[in-house]
Amino acid sequence: MTEKLFTPVTLGALKLPNRVLMAPLTRNRAMPPQDVPSEMNARYYEQRASAGLIISEGTQISPEGKGYIDTPGIYSAEQVAGWRKVTDAVHEAGGRIVAQLWHVGRVSHISLQQDRQQPVGPSAIRAEAKTFIAGGFAETSEPRALKTDEIARIVEDYGRAARNAKEAGFDGVELHAANGYLVDQFIRDGSNQREDDYGGPLENRLRFLREVLDALVASIDADRVGVRFAPFSTGNGISDSDPMTTFSGAIEALNPYGLAYLHMVEGQIRSTEAAGRAEVAELRKHFKGAYVGNNGYDRQMAIDAVASGAVDAVAFGRDFIANPDLPKRLELNAPLNEQDRDTFYGGQDHGYTDYPFLNAVSA
Template sequence: MTEMLFTPLLLGDLQLPNRVVMAPLTRNRALAEGDVPQALNAEYYAQRAGAGLIVSEATQISPQGKGYAWTPGIYSEAQVAGWRLVTEAVHARGGRIFAQLWHVGRISHVSLQPGGAAPVAPSAIAAKARTFDGQGFVETSVPRALETDEIRGIVADYRKAAENAKAAGFDGIELHGANGYLIDQFLRDGSNRRGDAYGGSLENRTRLLIEVLEALSSAWPVGRIGLRLGAFSNANDVADSDPMRTFGYVIDRVNNFRLAYLHMIEGQTGGSRELPEGADLEALRDRFDGPWMANNGYDRAAAIEAVDAGRADLIAFGRAFIANPDLVERLRRNAPLNELDPDTLYGGGARGYTDYPRMTDIAA
């Protein structure tokens, strides 16, 4: 019998051959000049085209949206051409790939911002967080609060990034609304202390997310747009006084968009799956009207069980995909996995990026 994890799934009008997703993974290997994807990136993603769906590494929508050295953008012609190398390589191997659109907000450093400016945020509240500036990990800079009339420009940047993703040949897009980046900062009352139409009430704190989804929907069919949330993750120093209420409301609002999927981080990003008191992922899952993508710490047995039980339709794997380009086949056969080299996660070249062996290589 074939476990449901390895069976096809229809996302909108896009047929996936299996439900194993390559999660978005920041690897800091874009060209330093212009944050442009390169041939090395194309090889890396093409090696992993056996995934039911690849979600690209987080990709900044503008120079202001950048928070880490050597991460790719999707706002210049050179970046679009670089991403086209990636999508063509993935499609040549029979794969499907969405672009994850990203604005980091306050999770940045002045050295990474145009003209050495302060990063932007809903409110001028510093994050107790660190970022990678190309030399090492440094404390994030104190942000400035966005003016109300600036927000329209950020929405326009998202729309243009979505159009560029289509021009680059992606099969769809995922909006990054998690991990303490700009969208997440607006959603949560710990980082959003605004007194205008984008702060205070749940309706107001959700306004930017809804405006961005409306902008993305003008560029893509709704069945090709996913959303990533982390309801109970405090990554990058975000907090909310009542995450069940906040994210229940968010899900009710985004249901109107008939999204391709909702990508939920379960527990702390890349950490514990334990949930705070009162948290109920199944209740949130029941409120969402479309396919549910679960993410965080899944192994083969847990992934099979979650999909078989109906708690998730798709399972996103992160670090396992870094070390195992043929992860789907290894999971299908219950074969051993390669060990991850943590020293090569961020920055560098082919080592620890495109040189992990496939099962066939090991056999040979």
């Protein structure tokens, strides 16, 4: 009997051959100085085309949205052309891929910003976090609060990024609204202390999310748009006084759009602990569409979660770094390659495109 995890599923307009999804994974390997995807990136994604769906690494919507060295953008013609190489390679290998649209907000460093400007955020509150710059990891820089009349510019950047993703051949987009980045910063009261229409009551703190979604669905069909939340993660120094109420409201705000899926980091980011999973199950009830679970899943957890109906699909991260043919390995219950954590961020082919496939190991 084939476990349901390895059977087809439809997420909005996305018809997938299996429910083993590749999570977004920052690898810091875009070509400097223009942050353009290269042939090496195309090879990496092509190798992983057996995923039910590939969600690209976080891709900044503007130079201002950049928070780490050598991460790709999707705002220039050169970047769109670079991504077209990636999507063509994935499609030729039979895969599907969406672009994760990213603005880091305050999680940045002046050395990564044009003219060494301050990063921006909803409020002038520095993130208690580190970012990755030319010299290695560094404390984030002090941000400045966005002026009310600047917000429309960023919303338009999201809309333009979605149009660029469509031009680059992506099958859809995912809004990165998790892990303490800009959309998350607006949603949560620990980082949003504004006194205008974008701050204060929850309804105001959700305004930016709604405006961004309006821009995305005006640029690409709503059933090709996903959203990623991480309600209980405190990554990048993010916090909220009442995450259950906050994210109940945030999830309900998605329903009118008819989106492809909701993708949730369950519990604390980069932790396999169960903390937050019960609460996530309650939050999941607020969403009327397809649900993708993520965070610390192993093979049996994923099989059980899909079989029970708790999730429609599971996104795997680090296991996909080391195992380009992860769906096959999971279905056969075959051994997984060991992860080389020293090559996760930055570098060239080693630790990126040279992990062996199962048939190579067997031979």
